[in-house]
Amino acid sequence: MNKQLRVVIIGGGIGGAASAIALQNEGIPAEIYEQAKAIKEVGAAIVLRPATMRLFKKWGIYDEIVHKSVHSEFMEIRTEKGDIVQKERWPLITENPDENWAELIHRADLLDTLLAQIPSDSIHLNHKCESIIEHENDVEVRFLNGTSVYADLVIAADGIHSVARKMFSDDEPVFAREHTYRAIVNREEVLDLISDDTAITLYQGDKTHVLLLPVRPGAAQFSVDVIVPSEDSSWRLKVEKEEILEYLKDFSPKIQELINNIESTIDARAIHDRKPIECWTSNYITLLGDAAHATQPNQGLGGNMAIEDADALVEALREATTIPEALKKYEAHRKPITSKIQNLSRQDQVLDFSLKS
Ligand SMILES: Cc1cc2nc3c(=O)[nH]c(=O)nc-3n(C[C@H](O)[C@H](O)[C@H](O)COP(=O)(O)OP(=O)(O)OC[C@H]3O[C@@H](n4cnc5c(N)ncnc54)[C@H](O)[C@@H]3O)c2cc1C
Structure with a gap:
């Protein structure tokens, strides 16, 4: 696939940062657009x-x-x-x-380490995505600050309240x-x-x-x-x-x-x-991390899943000949395991880090 892709990542959290690194390692630069004025993580541990x-x-x-x-x-x-x-x-x-x-x-140490791998001029703060319009051959992303960008591929890693998810489902967080x-x-x-x-x-x-x-x-x-x-x-x-x-x-x-x-x-x-959804990719847009499959934290896997998504997405881009084909591959690979974890994490156990069904 042509490596001169214009890739836009919405969200500078764990999933967005991991995606930028995985792409960069494959020689594909990406631009991250984050709604916050500064990227800060709460003081807590992540497994x-x-x-x-x-x-x-x-x-x-x-x-x-x-x-x-x-x-x-x-x-x-x-x-x-x-x-x-x-x-x-x-x-x-x-x-x-x-x-x-x-x-x-x-969490702050993890995010700082991930973000430090990405060129700082590729991280655009104060850009809250308000809408995404998929055209025939590319995608337009509009921000609340009045600007917009065009991309060949949009990775929406914008968390549990994902704006992009609305394109795929009308469900709400539970x-x-x-x-x-x-x-x-x-x-x-x-x-x-x-x-x-x-x-x-x-x-x-x-x-x-x-x-x-x-x-x-x-x-x-x-x-x-x-x-x-x-x-x-x-x-x-x-x-x-x-x-x-x-x-x-x-x-x-x-x-x-x-x-x-x-x-x-x-x-x-x-x-x-969130409940598992039917589909989280279109031709040129995909959800990733909590935007695609937010879970309860009792298995400590939400952030891990976002990071694994990033790798799976880039592997799919490497193997496929077109972006729509890559996104379908990525979704087919990740959805069964993430849906399983979403369902298991709803069982009433505080600490169950296993994947026993
Ligand atoms: C109490 C608790 C404990 C947890 N413990 C663990 C653990 O031990 N291990 C583990 O793997 N996971 C854990 N998780 C889950 C983990 O925190 C999430 O799964 C992970 O943060 C998801 O990463 P993400 O990048 O998909 O989303 P987020 O981390 O939510 O990042 C989304 C980013 O997108 C930005 N954004 C949102 N909307 C927009 C917009 N419209 N435009 C631009 N930017 C936007 C946000 O500001 C944010 O920076 C825990 C969660 C909780 C609540």
């Missing part, structure tokens, strides 16, 4: 699985990611009071028996009746609450759960994620520590103390996902 790490090797960023993350081999599950229920290896999600591990990284409250604390704050500073530790209550995930070299910090049931589906949430402590009344006093001592901002969000 990277071995298949994703293999792609990072292919893209030449494996060492940098490993340097910034914590290699984790175990997951420890405790009662809300802190008694250890079980400690087990990370479940396999591939056929390879050596892949029962994960790398845990701060509320999972849960909130997560997340903050980063220093390792000293959690040492009394864990037995292994490379494992992820889950304090499992009846409907409320607390997850402790090590991030940053030497597990210097921990991401504290509190998951609670809620009927409030608002997108913009604000939470006070007192409210979180109400949910944690039956938890170990040490967990309550941990939350009480948090001084940083607490990121609060209502968990939503």
Whole structure:
């Protein structure tokens, strides 16, 4: 295929940045258009699985990611009071028996590393896409700031509220009746609450759960994620520590103390996902990442799927002779696995990193 393609990526999140890198490695430059004035990630951990790490090797960023993350081999599950229920290896999600591990990284460190691979003049901030018009041979992307661009291929990696998704489906995000409250604390704050500073530790209550995930070299910090049931589906949430402590009344006093001592901002969000859709590509437009298949976070795979999408899309572009053919190949390859994960993540399990059906 002609490498002088004009490729536009909408969204500078994990999926958009991974797509730009995968294309760049194939000799195809791309322009990213991001709605935000600056790209910032919330303070929280993200779990990277071995298949994703293999792609990072292919893209030449494996060492940098490993340097910034914590290699984790175990997951420890405790009662809300802190008694250890079980400690087990990370479940396999591939056929390879050596892949029962994960790398845990701060989301900002991951995104910064990905974006640093892309020429800064290819990242256009303050460009909120408002419409996409597919013409016979190319695509026009219009932005809220009054500008527009033309492309041979548009990759819409614009997240769960994707504008482009409206071209393929009229579905809306579905509320999972849960909130997560997340903050980063220093390792000293959690040492009394864990037995292994490379494992992820889950304090499992009846409907409320607390997850402790090590991030940053030497597990210097921990991401504290509190998951609670809620009927409030608002997108913009604000939470006070007192409210979180109400949910944690039956938890170990040490967990309550941990939350009480948090001084940083607490990121609060209502968990939503999307149902699998019939089709997410047209001739010259494709969805990618959460825009195509937002899932609930209990398997920790949403970001991993976006990164794998990027690789699969570029592989399809390499193999096909036309863009429409490549997009069909990409969709046919990715949809069965992403739909399976979307459906599994809806099962009522807080922490199920396996793909058992
Ligand atoms: C609590 C929680 C924990 C999670 N934990 C994990 C984990 O451990 N492991 C994992 O793999 N995944 C995890 N995920 C999922 C992961 O965060 C998402 O799947 C991932 O961020 C999807 O990347 P994306 O690039 O598709 O979308 P996003 O990260 O949402 O990025 C979309 C980007 O597009 C921009 N944008 C949106 N609309 C427009 C527009 N109209 N025009 C221009 N730009 C636009 C946004 O500003 C944003 O920068 C978690 C999610 C949550 C909520």
